[in-house]
Amino acid sequence: MVARWLSRILGAVVLLAVLLVGGTALRxxxxxxxDERDKVDAIIVLGSTQVNGVPKPILQARLEHAKMLYEQGVAAEIMTVGGKQPGDAYTEAQAGTKYLAEQGVPRSALVPVGEGNDTLMSLVAAGKHLHDQGRSSAVLVSDPWHSxxxxxxxxxxxISADVSPTHGGPVVQQRSTEIRYIVRETAALLYYRLTRTSADDIGSA
Structure with a gap:
């Protein structure tokens, strides 16, 4: 009898775990x-790899998408976020601002927030900047699976946040890559919900 109940409990736990993971992956x-493009206070570009102030392809795709949203009038400001790794001359935020300025976006519309070395800390810093200005709404630009x-x-x-992810760049080119990123983001999101800490070594940003 005890073994039967233990088996049922274990089965229920496994079923709940499968439903939780599967439901998160579906979301x-x-x-x-x-792809939400209502008018907001700012477009926030999540950081990614840069080398000597030059965005790598993932970050470049995000910046190009943000530039398109800016030109469509979604917001009058593009906020680039992300810190730097030891030895870097530029933060990800600075590299993003530099790239956008070179592409013709007015400097007055660019706000680099170079604090935070993961998604959570970068967004906390971005939220503080918005709140200090008496604002709160934003469209986030990142890769689809990171949204x-x-x-x-x-x-x-x-932050009153919506998302408008990129649909170009290396992370959306192959089905196998998409599946891998969905699995990683599912794990990272469950980790965040459990611990309220970031897991960018698991996730894709």
Whole structure:
């Protein structure tokens, strides 16, 4: 009798775990397809790798998408976020601002916030900047699979956030790459919800 009940309990736990992971993966996939372009206070570009102030392809794709949103009038300001690794001359935020200025975006419309070495800390810093200016709404620009986790973190940081992910660049070119990123983002989001700390070594940003 005891063994039977233990077996049922174990089965229920496994089923709940499967439903939780599967439901989270489905939401990652759904939000990756969102594209919200209502007028907001700022467009926030999540950082990624740069070398000597030159964005690598993932970050470049995000910056190009943000530039398009700016030109469409989604916001009058583009906020680039992200710190730097030891030895870097530029923060990810500075590299993003430099690139956008070179592409013709007015310097007055660019706000680099070079604090934070992961998604959570970057969004906390971005939220503080917005709140200090008496503002709160933003559209987040990142990779599709990173959208749900970044939106969740942004809203927890007090930002009224929607998402408009990129649909170009290396992370959306192959089906196998997409599946790998969905799996990683599912794990990273569950980790964040459990611990309220970032997991960018698991996730894709």
């Amino acid at each position: 990652v996939w759904q939000v990756a397809r969102a 749900l986790r970044s939106r969740t973190m942004a809203r927890d940081a007090g």
